[in-house]
Amino acid sequence: MDETDELLRLCVRALVAQMGDVPGVEMRLTRDCVLGLTGEPSADFNRLTLGADPDAEGFLISSVARAKERGLPLQAVMCPGVLEALTPVARRLGLTAVGTSPLMVLRAGTPVAPSRPVRITRALGPELVTIAGDLAAAAFDTSRDAIARCIDVCVTKTAGVETWIAWDGDRPASTVTVTPTGDTAGISLMATPPEHQRKGMGRALLTQVIDDYRRRGMARFHLGATDAGLPLYESLGFETVAHLSAWILPGPSAGQG
Known part of the structure; x- marks a missing residue:
């Protein structure tokens, strides 16, 4: 597993932790994909992450169907490994590409200069x-x-x-x-x-x-x-x-x- 796939799996776990206690939250997940719907009318609170899952396309289709069924906007990110295959599917489902989100890492041993104390x-x-x-x-x-x-x-x-x-x-x-x-x-x-x-x-x-x-x-x-x-x-x-x-x-x- 490369670092991108590993970090995407950690992002899946983080989203579960962050949304897990939201009253009425609806979550679906695999090791590499997660859908979290809070029911809020803002896409910022209804999230879909698509990692290198063997059935990422099926997960995308079912997730969008569920968001539409509930009348909710949805914010989604896709890893590079599934982007080519999922782009036409996403467009057919009514999603619009809005740019990219850099996935960043600070590795062990990388020095971080101290800032002013607070x-x-x-x-x-x-x-x-x-x-x-x-x-x-x-x-x-x-x-x-x-x-x-x-x-x-x-x-x-x-x-x-x-x-x-x-x-x-x-x-x-x-x-x-x-x-x-x-x-x-x-x-x-x-x-x-x-x-x-x-x-x-x-x-x-x-x-x-x-x-x-x-x-x-x-x-x-x-x-x-x-x-x-x-x-x-x-x-x-x-x-x-x-x-x-x-x-x-x-x-x-x-x-x-």
Whole structure:
């Protein structure tokens, strides 16, 4: 198994951990593919990952059928190994290609230059979980109610999803989520609201979190980058191992008005 396929399997596990406690979530998965439907009217909360599964086409067809049956938009990513075969299928099913999502990895031994120290705390308990959710909603310009239903509920001590907050003095400024699996951890939901951006808060938080996990034995870190986050991750030593093809299935009301 090459590194891309291995990391995609870890992404599948991370998505299961992140969505597992969402009330009413519908999940279907194999080792290499996962569908998670929260029922929210935003594609950001209905996710499909297609790795190098022998029946990735069947998984794609059944997943899109289920999303359409429920009247939900869907966000999908495909690994390079299945892209050629699945592209015509995806288009026939009504998905639209919207670019790529770099799959990045920070390997053991890659030095990460320390940033300015900030106070960080793990989001546990109602007050801190609410603060982390507020930061995510502001950073992503997303409904706070949707964040509460789909993210806040999964931030618990035993969920396998660990969320951290960085503080600028006494003000919460940035948050990030880590999903450990063995000696490899997934990084996601890196969120810094506009009023705290360009102050180095995200960098400070991520470098301290990486350093802390490395001291506890974590060897690698992986993430799916956005255009906005790519320069930060590259500057920290993350390398792109694959460009995942990104697709959107619009909801039934898209384009109406």
